[in-house]
Amino acid sequence: MRGEQLKETLQAYALEIGIDVFRVTTADPFLTMKQRLIDQQDKNYASGFEEPDLEKRTTPKLLLDDAVSIIAIAVAYPSKLTDAPRGKAGERRGIFGRSSWGLDYHQALNQRLQLLEKKIEELSPGAKTRSMVDTGELVDRAVAERAGIGFSGKNCSIISEEHGSYLYLGELITDLYLPPDQAVEELCGTCNKCIDACPTDALVEPGVIDAKRCISFITQTKTLIPEDFRYALGNRLYGCDTCQQVCPYNRKKHATQHAELQPDPEQVKPLLIPILSLSNREFKEKFGSLSGAWRGKKPIQRNAICALVHYQDKSALEALRVMAESDQRDDMRALALWAIGRIAGKVESGYIEARLAVDSAEDVQTEGERLLLEWGESNAV
Structure with a gap:
């Protein structure tokens, strides 16, 4: 199956298994992100939770021999809590952030990626694949940005015009050729609402976050x-x-x-x-x-x-x-x-x-x- 046909088949299947956005980029190194990470470390802005090896974080071919393409996926998650219980004196309540609502997204996305890997094996037996969600070496945001899932906003989130930024991200590296998609234009413009609203001034400038203050x-x-x-x-x-x-x-x-x-x-x-x-x-x-x-x-x-x-x-x-x-x-x-x-x-x-x-x-x-x-x-x- 040729690359374009394979991509179309996988894209249609992705929608069937609950993937909201399916895009493709090359397995070329993420050089711009590498420099961002170097600057982040130099300024002591890194959280410490990240993979320490910058080469692995930005060089897909170190993670999969003969890597050619990366499939980037996104799954939209809810932003509103319906029927939310109300707190009152003596019965105060806390709140988990939206990214932690429902089933652990690592499980939800890994299930989808595993199905996608099986589909690739079915369509192209012997193909090499490696998938990851959040805890993998690659920077999810860099993959999603270059693949055109959305643009990287001033709040350092990937923002899709269709889905906003309430998106879980994951990726699948493969040795198969799939025609890459194009990155999308950055559309924050002059808006600085996220920077102005940050409770701890963790957004030190557009697109730059001091993770230790977040x-x-x-x-x-x-x-x-x-x-x-x-x-x-x-x-x-x-x-x-x-x-x-x-x-x-x-x-x-x-x-x-x-x-x-x-x-x-x-x-x-x-x-x-x-x-x-x-x-x-x-x-x-x-x-x-x-x-x-x-x-x-x-x-x-x-x-x-x-x-x-x-x-x-x-x-x-x-x-x-x-x-x-x-x-x-x-x-x-x-x-x-x-x-x-x-x-x-x-x-x-x-x-x-x-x-x-x-x-x-x-x-x-x-x-x-x-x-x-x-x-x-x-x-x-």
Whole structure:
């Protein structure tokens, strides 16, 4: 089967198996992206989650011998939570970002890519393929941009005129020739809404993000975070959608065509206080199907504590005291103590002093002393 016919056949099949956008680019190196990554590292803007080998991230032929073409796919995900439960005093709720709604997108896209690989083998026996989603070496955004799925916006998301930026991306490298598509024109123009709206000024300039300041990244870390960022989290448990919510290309974009990607409102907008006491097993049972569960329960519990401070939820004080007194993790006891101080205020100075007298963990001492110093009640020398 010739390249053009093969591409048309695969494109039609892709639509049948739930792929919304199917495009093709060459397996040539991504030289522009390589320079962007070098600049990102030089400025210390990288998150640390990325594949460290820049050559593998930008040279497809290092990942598949004789690579010729790359199929880029995109699957649209929902942007609206219908029948969302409402939080209220004593029953405050957090929120998972839209990219974590429904079935873990790694599973959803890998299932589609595996079917595409089988189809290629059926049509062209012996063909070499290698597919990846997010955790692979290649930069998904670079592949999608060059293949013409969309343009790279000022918020560093791939933006499609048809689907907006609420898109999951994946790619399939092959040794087969498929006619490549053309990149599309960048259409942000003079709009800077995403840059202006970013809660932590992580978008340092158009198309450049300091990942360490991005709330989406911060929600996935496992350590204590600076106090200013704790407030910036708001009620976010995982991810951040602000730069996409304000994007004009996302107006009225809401994908409902993929049943497995539709959110369970109680799962993605859960009550905060019960999260604090979840066991590992309970966490997996409740949140394990979400991509936002990939780092385990600790970041979600930490972010839930910050959200309770955001809401100034006094009904959480009892649960926070339990954590401050009995949690096995030093940093979580410290954060719980900080939250008690921030919610209840100086009236809890006696409780905090009592905890410092019996808990010598460095994180606990640091958080407690900082509160007492602020209130002018520290006995520290």
